[in-house]
Amino acid sequence: MARILLTNSEATPGVGKAAEMLAAGAGGLDAIEAGIRLVEADTSIRTVGRGGWANLLGEVELDAAMIDGNSFRSGAVGAVKGFLHPISIARAVLERLPHELLVGEGAARFATEIGAETTNNLIEDSERVWREWFEQKVPAADQEKWPDVPLAELCRQAIDPEKGMDTTVFLSLDSSEEIMAGVSTSGWAWKYPGRLGDSPIIGAGCYADSRHGAAACTGAGEMAIRAGSSRAIVLYMKMGLSLEAAMDEAIDDLRQLRGGLLQRITLHAIDRAGRHRVVALNAEKQLTYWLWREGDEAPHAEPAEIISL
Ligand code: ASP
Numbered sequence: 076m077a078r079i080l081l082t083n084s085e086a087t088p089g090v091g092k093a094a095e096m097l098a099a100g101a102g103g104l105d106a107i108e109a110g111i112r113l114v115e116a117d118t119s120i121r122t123v124g125r126g127g128w129a130n131l132l133g134e135v136e137l138d139a140a141m142i143d144g145n146s147f148r149s150g151a152v153g154a155v156k157g158f159l160h161p162i163s164i165a166r167a168v169l170e171r172l173p174h175e176l177l178v179g180e181g182a183a184r185f186a187t188e189i190g191a192e193t194t195n196n197l198i199e200d201s202e203r204v205w206r207e208w209f210e211q212k213v214p215a216a217d218q219e220k221w222p223d224v225p226l227a228e229l230c231r232q233a234i235d236p237e238k239g240m241d242t243t244v245f246l247s248l249d250s251s252e253e254i255m256a257g258v259s260t261s262g263w264a265w266k267y268p269g270r271l272g273d274s275p276i277i278g279a280g281c282y283a284d285s286r287h288g289a290a291a292c293t294g295a296g297e298m299a300i301r302a303g304s305s306r307a308i309v310l311y312m313k314m315g316l317s318l319e320a321a322m323d324e325a326i327d328d329l330r331q332l333r334g335g336l337l338q339r340i341t342l343h344a345i346d347r348a349g350r351h352r353v354v355a356l357n358a359e360k361q362l363t364y365w366l367w368r369e370g371d372e373a374p375h376a377e378p379a380e381i382i383s384l
Contacts, residue, residue, distance in 0.1 A: 076248065076252050076347070076348075076349065077248075077349040077368055077369040077370070078097050078098070078247075078248055078249055078250055078349075078368070078369040079246075079247065079248045079345055079349045079351065079366075079367070079368050079369070080093055080094050080097055080106070080245065080246070080247050080365075080366070080367040080368075080374065081245075081246045081247075081343055081344075081345050081351045081353070081364065081365070081366055082110070082243065082244060082245045082246070082364065082365045082374070083241075083242070083243060083244050083293055083341070083343060083353075083362075083364050083365070084362065084363050084364060084365065084376070085114060085120055085122060085123055085241050085242065085243040085293075086110060086111075086114055086243045086244070086245060086365055087114075087120070087365070088113045088114050088116075088117040088119075088120065089109070089110030089111055089112065089113035089114045089117075089243070089245075090110055090245075090365040090367070090374045091373060091374060092106075092109050092110050092113055093106040093107060093109060093110030093245060093247070094106075094367035094371075094373065094374050096109055096110075097247060097249055097250070097367070097369075098369070100249075100250045101249070102249055102251065102253065102255075103144075103247035103248070103249040103253055103254065103255030104141060104143060104166065104169075104255050104257070106245075106247055106249070107141065107162075107245040107247055107255055107256070107257035108141070108162055108163060108166050108257065110245055111123075111139070111162040111243060111245060111257055111258075111259045112160050112162060112163065114243045114259065115137075115159060115160050115161065115162060115259055116159060116160070118198050120243070121201070121241075121261075122240060122241035122242065122243075122260060122261055123241070123242065123243045123259050123260055123261060124137060124159065124160070124161070124196065124259060124261065125159060125194055125195075125196045125198065126196070126198050126200075126201065127196060127201070127260075127261020127262075128201055128204070128205075128261055128263075128264030128265070129197060129201055129202070129205045129264070129265070130262075130265065130266045130267070130268050130270070131226050131229055131230060131233065131265050131266065131267060131268060132222055132226075132268050133197070133202065133205045133206070133209070134156055134197070134268070135156065135196035135197050135201070135261055136154040136155065136156055136261070136262065136266075136268065136269075136270075137152075137154075137155045137156070137158070137161040137196065137259070137260070137261055137262075138151075138152065138153045138154065138155070138161065138259070138260050138261075138262055138271060138272060138274040138275040138280075139151065139152055139155075139161035139162040139164070139165040139257070139258060139259040139260070139274065139275065140152075140165050140176075140257065140258055140274055140275050140276075140277060140280060140281055141162065141165050141166055141169055141255070141256065141257040141258075141281075142169075142255065142256050142257075142277055142281060142282060142283045142289075143169065143253075143255055143283070144253060144254035144255055144256070144283030144284050144285040144286075144289060145253050145285045147284070148169050148175075149169060149175045149176075149277040150164075150165040150166055150167065150168030150169025150170070150172075150175065151165050151168065151175060151176040151177075151274075151275040151276070151277060152164045152165050152168065152176070152177050152178065152182040152186075152275060153176065153177075153178040153179070153182065153271040153275040154178050154179045154182070154268075154269050154270075154271060155178075155179070155182045155183060155186065156183065156196070157183065157193050157194065157195070157196065158183070158186045158191050158192065158193055158194065158196075159191075159192045159193070159194040159196075160191065160192060161259055162257060162259045163191060164177075164182065164185065164186045164189070164191050165257075165259075165275075167185070167189045167191075168185070171189070172185070175277060176275060176276075176277070178269075178271065178275075179269065196261075205265075208233070208265065209221075212229070212232065212233070213229065217229075226267060226268070227267075229265075230265070230266070230267045233264075233265035240262070240263045240264065240294065240295075241260070241293055241294075242258055242259065242260035242272075242274050242280070242292075242293040242296075243258065243259050243260070244256070244257075244258045244280075244281065244291035244292070244293055244343055245257045245258070245291075246281075246283070246289040246290070246291055246343060246344070246345045246351075247289075247345075248345060248347070248349060252285065252347075253285045254283045254284065254285040254287075254288060254289045254345070254347065255283050255289070256281040256282065256283040256289045256290075256291055256305075257281070258274045258280050258281045258291055259274070260272065260274045260293075262274070262296070263296075271296075272296025272297070272299075272300075273292055273296030273297075273298075273299035273300050273304075273305075274296060276296075276299075276300055277306075278303050278305055278306030279292070279296065279299045279300040279303060279304060279305060279306070280292055280296065280299060280305060281305050282305035282306045282308070282309050283309070284309050284312075284313065285347075286313070286347070287309055287312040287313050287346065287347060288308070288309055288312050288318060288321075288344060288345050288346035288347055289305075289309065289344065289345055290304070290305040290306075290308035290309055290322075290325075290342065290343065290344040290345075291305055291343050291344075292304050292305055292340060292341065292342055292343070293340070293341045293343075294338065294339040294340035294341050294355075294356075295336055295337070295338040295339060295340050297335060297336045298329055298332060298335075298336065298337065298338070298340045299340060301332055301335070302325065302328040302329050302331075302332065303328075304325050304328070304329065304340070304342060307321075307324070307325045307328055308321050308322055308324075308325045308342065308344050309321075309344075311324045311325065312346060317346075318344055318345075318346040318350050318351070318352055319352060321344070322342055322344055322352055322354055325342060326342070326354065326356065326382065326384075329356060329384060330384055337357075337384070338357060339355065339356065339357045339358050339359070340355075340356050340357070341353065341354065341355040341356070341358070341362060341379060342354050342356070343364065349368065351366060352380070353377075353379040353380065354379060354380045354381075354382055355379045355380065355381050355382070356382050356383070356384045357383060357384050358379070358381050361378055361379075361381070362378070362379040362381075363376045363377060363378055363379065364376070364377060364379055365377075
């Protein structure tokens with residue numbers, strides 16, 4: 076069975092390292108964690124880790140998750156502040172706790188307990204852009220009372236998906252024929268504090284089953300949560316559909332959503348035979364992804380399919 080690594084374009088700083096590790100026989104979780112750590116630390120990637128956009132209060136809250144497609148053990152963290160590598164905290168949840176998801180203060184407490192590296196994730200440019208938004212969009216009376224003001228209306232007005240939303244997603248089939256997935260994100264620019272997207276919700280933002288395949292989503296996490304998109308793709312494969320048809324079914328599920336936030340969402344999947352597919356729904360521009368297959372010298376970029384919902 077041929078090894079494979081599928082990531083999205085945000086993975087650029089880490090995809091090469093993850094592919095090298097898989098080529099050398101590393102397990103999927105190790106390769107994915109190493110690759111995502113490089114993305115999280117790279118401040119030119121504005122939607123993952125350090126350098127990510129802030130929430131409405133000007134704070135960077137990070138989400139990450141991993142899933143082991145053999146044991147179905149997962150580890151996820153949500154709304155974590157002040158740590159450089161949420162993916163490694165998620166991995167530690169998977170390996171050291173009888174839980175699958177930690178959020179906020181509890182996640183920070185656990186991160187401290189395991190000695191996770193701390194950092195200020197709000198880089199100067201993100202702070203400047205947040206401050207400009209604050210000065211231009213927040214009414215003067217609210218600026219005076221800040222942060223003790225209602226945020227719901229600001230949240231509704233501030234959604235600007237193509238400016239500040241993305242995630243890095245990694246899916247792998249390794250030399251032991253095991254299928255793994257990992258994701259990391261800062262979510263949406265100007266999100267309501269405490270908002271979790273799909274990334275830390277196993278089955279929404281990512282899912283893996285070594286018997287069938289893996290899937291992960293980027294874009295409007297609210298949609299992937301509502302349709303359970305990553306789990307749905309893998310489950311449709313389990314029910315006997317091809318990768319292609321399984322994704323078509325998951326797309327059909329997304330088409331049934333009514334109301335709420337309906338924006339761009341991109342679905343990524345691999346199967347046990349080493350096939351892959353990446354479909355961007357409602358994308359306004361061409362998106363690419365990275366693919367590495369056993370025997371390739373390095374990952375190469377390919378264009379995603381674009382479909383309207
Ligand atoms: N899916 C992520 C979230 O909703 C953001 C993104 O990938 O654009 O948090």
